[in-house]
Amino acid sequence: MANSVWVFAEVKDGRIKKVTFEMLSEGKKMAEKLGGDLSAVLLGQNVGSLAEQLGHYGADKVYLAEHEALKDYTTDAYSKVIAELIKANEPSIVLYGATVLGKDLSPRVAARVEAGLATDCTGIGLDDNGKLTATRPMFAGKAYADISFSDSKPNMASIRPNALPVSPPDESKKAELIKVDVNINPDDIRTTVQEFIKAAGERPDLTEAEIIVSGGRGMKGPENFKMLEELADVLGATVGASRAAVDAGWKNVSDQVGQTGKVVSPNLYIACGISGAIQHLAGMSTSKYIVAINKDSEAPIFQKADYGIVDDLFKVLPVLTEELKKLKAEG
Amino acid sequence: MNLVVCVKQVPDTESAIKVKPDGSGIIKDDLKYVMNPYDEYGIEEALRIKEKFGGVVTILCMGPGRAVETIRTGLAMGADQAVQLDDPAFEGGDAFATAKTLAEALKGIEYDLIFCGKQAIDDDLSQVGASLAELLKLPQVSLIQKLEIADDKKSATVHRQVEGGIEILKVSLPAVLTTQRGLNEPRYASLPGIMKAKKKPLDVKNLAALGLSSDSVGCAGSKAIITKYTPPPPRAAGKIIEGEGPQETVPKLVKLLREEAKMI
Numbered sequence: 001m002a003n004s005v006w007v008f009a010e011v012k013d014g015r016i017k018k019v020t021f022e023m024l025s026e027g028k029k030m031a032e033k034l035g036g037d038l039s040a041v042l043l044g045q046n047v048g049s050l051a052e053q054l055g056h057y058g059a060d061k062v063y064l065a066e067h068e069a070l071k072d073y074t075t076d077a078y079s080k081v082i083a084e085l086i087k088a089n090e091p092s093i094v095l096y097g098a099t100v101l102g103k104d105l106s107p108r109v110a111a112r113v114e115a116g117l118a119t120d121c122t123g124i125g126l127d128d129n130g131k132l133t134a135t136r137p138m139f140a141g142k143a144y145a146d147i148s149f150s151d152s153k154p155n156m157a158s159i160r161p162n163a164l165p166v167s168p169p170d171e172s173k174k175a176e177l178i179k180v181d182v183n184i185n186p187d188d189i190r191t192t193v194q195e196f197i198k199a200a201g202e203r204p205d206l207t208e209a210e211i212i213v214s215g216g217r218g219m220k221g222p223e224n225f226k227m228l229e230e231l232a233d234v235l236g237a238t239v240g241a242s243r244a245a246v247d248a249g250w251k252n253v254s255d256q257v258g259q260t261g262k263v264v265s266p267n268l269y270i271a272c273g274i275s276g277a278i279q280h281l282a283g284m285s286t287s288k289y290i291v292a293i294n295k296d297s298e299a300p301i302f303q304k305a306d307y308g309i310v311d312d313l314f315k316v317l318p319v320l321t322e323e324l325k326k327l328k329a330e331g
Numbered sequence: 332m333n334l335v336v337c338v339k340q341v342p343d344t345e346s347a348i349k350v351k352p353d354g355s356g357i358i359k360d361d362l363k364y365v366m367n368p369y370d371e372y373g374i375e376e377a378l379r380i381k382e383k384f385g386g387v388v389t390i391l392c393m394g395p396g397r398a399v400e401t402i403r404t405g406l407a408m409g410a411d412q413a414v415q416l417d418d419p420a421f422e423g424g425d426a427f428a429t430a431k432t433l434a435e436a437l438k439g440i441e442y443d444l445i446f447c448g449k450q451a452i453d454d455d456l457s458q459v460g461a462s463l464a465e466l467l468k469l470p471q472v473s474l475i476q477k478l479e480i481a482d483d484k485k486s487a488t489v490h491r492q493v494e495g496g497i498e499i500l501k502v503s504l505p506a507v508l509t510t511q512r513g514l515n516e517p518r519y520a521s522l523p524g525i526m527k528a529k530k531k532p533l534d535v536k537n538l539a540a541l542g543l544s545s546d547s548v549g550c551a552g553s554k555a556i557i558t559k560y561t562p563p564p565p566r567a568a569g570k571i572i573e574g575e576g577p578q579e580t581v582p583k584l585v586k587l588l589r590e591e592a593k594m595i
Binding site for chain 2: 012013075076079099100101103104106107108110111112114115116117118119120134136137138139140141142143144145146147148149150152155190191192193194195196197198199204205208211235252253254256259260261263267268278279285286288289290291292297302303304305306307308309310311315316319320323324327
């Protein structure tokens with residue numbers, strides 16, 4: 001339908017990801033301005049019960065595609081279902097989370113339906129003609145670009161998690177459920193998931209974490225990251241690392257924050273023993289609040305930090321963890 | 332096996348990026364250019380496959396004259412030949428326009444596997460690999476960290492880093508794979524490699540040679556266009572928390588995080 005805004009609802013472990021609610025909240029405002037409706041697109045197997053929640057966050061309609069071939073994400077199956085839905089319904093705008101899955105899926109769909117796509121946007125809006133506009137970081141955040149789109153529809157953006165505010169859900173709101181016929185042949189899917197090796201711990205991915213506790217060269221060795229884990233446990237945070245710590249073999253590549261690792265935007269980033277090389281700063285400077293703990297008062301990280309403690313992190317961290325535990329116990 | 336590695340020349344990660352005062356672009360005068368770091372993993376992986384199964388490693392690079400330096404680096408690492416796509420019309424394109432150009436060039440190249448970096452560290456789009464796969468009707472696997480080619484060379488087993496763990500999947504070939512840190516340790520170019528690279532075939536193609544029209548590539552062929560560049564939003568000057576040791580500073584920090592930042 002013309003003027004409609006679509007949000008791809010991403011499901012992980014039976015739950016809808018928070019970025020989906022962030023997109024619905026922003027999408028609702030855009031749909032209202034456009035005089036169109038807001039739809040969520042929900043794919044999976046036995047995920048129908050999640051549709052209700054999408055309504056609470058503002059979706060007028062939920063396109064529900066359920067099929068055993070959609071149980072695990074595959075590029076081929078998901079892009080086929082979504083591209084066919086887009087071709088049949090012609091939305092104006094389609095939004096995805098800029099997650100691992102969203103960044104695999106969105107360019108594939110965009111190329112199939114020949115849509116413009118802006119990746120990892122930190123802001124979206126509408127121009128005077130009601131066309132999508134987007135703001136996105138480039139060079140890992142060393143510069144930003146404003147994006148406009150050609151006149152062809154739909155226009156697409158993937159949205160960085162934690163970048164857009166979530167409106168409170170309205171539990172009286174109900175979305176119209178539209179069941180989608182899924183036609184997938186085994187031949188359509190050219191990748192088969194054979195195994196999934198779960199990472200230890202249940203912490204959110206760095207790119208989606210609300211709080212990150214990160215360690216650098218100043219941690220002095222892999223054994224000391226235990227202190228960061230303890231702090232992270234109290235805060236419900238994810239542990240990251242600088243490139244120096246990863247290159248030293250103290251942490252995995254997947255934990256690296258920075259221009260050649262992950263670009264992160266948590267609400268709170270606590271940098272411990274990280275001096276703040278330009279590549280690292282680029283990768284975390286969109287965090288809402290930054291705390292730096294470093295004994296070198298000249299470290300560049302202090303120029304980005306909202307709050308800094310110039311001290312030995314090995315003395316500061318145990319006290320900080322204790323203080324936060326006390327606070328938590330007090331409720 | 333025929334292995335193609337798509338390579339881009341980008342400003343070094345050490346570079347400070349400065350936006351032009353009128354927002355029309357970034358200031359390129361002092362930039363030092365290197366091969367996109369994620370593309371190096373693709374070259375290394377292609378070379379390892381060639382060493383095991385035999386074959387040809389081709390570098391495909393869209394970029395202006397200066398990109399030759401990056402192409403030569405790849406050839407010096409051990410790639411056999413290169414195709415450079417160089418035309419002013421290719422410039423300023425979005426990922427879709429870039430993928431279209433690359434796909435057109437690939438019509439003249441044999442391939443079993445195509446590698447792209449997971450993203451280029453300049454525009455950070457993370458789109459070209461998937462767009463290219465779509466245009467070539469190939470399967471894609473993004474963010475690979477391990478690759479094993481089946482003995483019959485008709486499929487590959489790939490480990491990919493996803494949220495919460497490692498996904499192991501099988502993909503039919505040919506395919507497009509996007510590479511990232513952790514896949515391998517890219518080799519350095521050896522001195523003999525650098526000497527040999529100078530004599531390896533480098534085919535430069537422009538718009539006419541690809542047979543594309545100028546309105547289908549570059550900025551003119553793009554659907555998502557940059558209208559303005561801005562510097563990152565400035566961060567307000569921070570506070571250094573004063574006090575005698577953690578017993579004083581930490582409670583102050585916790586109070587700020589709680590009452591001012593409302594983060595905990």
